[in-house]
Amino acid sequence: MFSKATEYALRATIYIAQKSSVDNKLSIHEIAKAIDSPVSFTAKILQLLTPGNKVISAVRGPKGGFYITEQSKKLPVRAILIAMGESKILDKCVLGLNKCSEAKPCPMHSQYKNIKQQLISLFETKTIQQLAEDIDGGIAFLNSKKG
Amino acid sequence: MFSKATEYALRATIYIAQKSSVDNKLSIHEIAKAIDSPVSFTAKILQLLTPGNKVISAVRGPKGGFYITEQSKKLPVRAILIAMGESKILDKCVLGLNKCSEAKPCPMHSQYKNIKQQLISLFETKTIQQLAEDIDGGIAFLNSKKG
């Protein structure tokens, strides 16, 4: 569904939301280890989420690292997708027509659009915080390898 | 959702189902033009669907080309996905965990699985023939550019 980059962005953001605070920033090494992702690549990806503290915040230097504001925790998952430039996939035609439209629909459109709408709703209503709470509560995981 | 290759495979197969018969085979040029895809790349892709006449049939030489049997028209869309090696995407975790499972679910799993199940059902129940009929009836299209 999503690129590796977006998968890492989602997992990293959820992990940061679960573990960090302004007084307890997380290093890229800790994050990458926790979500089982390549360190340098994850660092690159997080750079897409930090400008203007749009999704997550970063500070350099000792005691620096990544954290997320209470405000940003309330953002929907869709905010991450937008920052990653992947929100277009929810507009795309499942058969690859240039435009997904009612005017010139592909033969899967009439049934696919309902499913797509559910995906959009899910990404628009679920917040980063809600996902982090599931990790915190031990009912969900960000890493297949360890608990 | 799918790779370009799979999108072309789906559109090409539906077009062949709509237009061809054993007595009226279609050239790769006609197919690629009709579905607005690169000719040579589409030829390569169709080679994945022909072995054993699994999905479509091809014959070389004059009056040769591609066609599809009545039997194959009744195949579900999923048959094309399997031939293209894309059926795994319906098993994948939306956050990229190694396994999508109830035992160790990601925090999107509980809601995403329902949507995923609808997608699987759609691809398992919709047949190539049904999609071709929508093109034939003029209520759906395989090409954004022309009618």
Add this chain to the structure above:
DNA sequence: ATAATTAAAGACAAAGTTATCTTTAATTAT
């Protein structure tokens, strides 16, 4: 038989994605 036509097969090229490594800049602690 020969020539013409068509898909199959294979080599190759271009572009995009994923990943690593090195250097730079910002911040903190001494």
Add this chain to the structure above:
DNA sequence: ATAATTAAAGATAACTTTGTCTTTAATTAT
């Protein structure tokens, strides 16, 4: 000030996907 620490920035490499082009094989028509 200096050194240590951390993310940012940039260069580059490996791999995958997408796409093109040429040669080969099969089939038909003459």
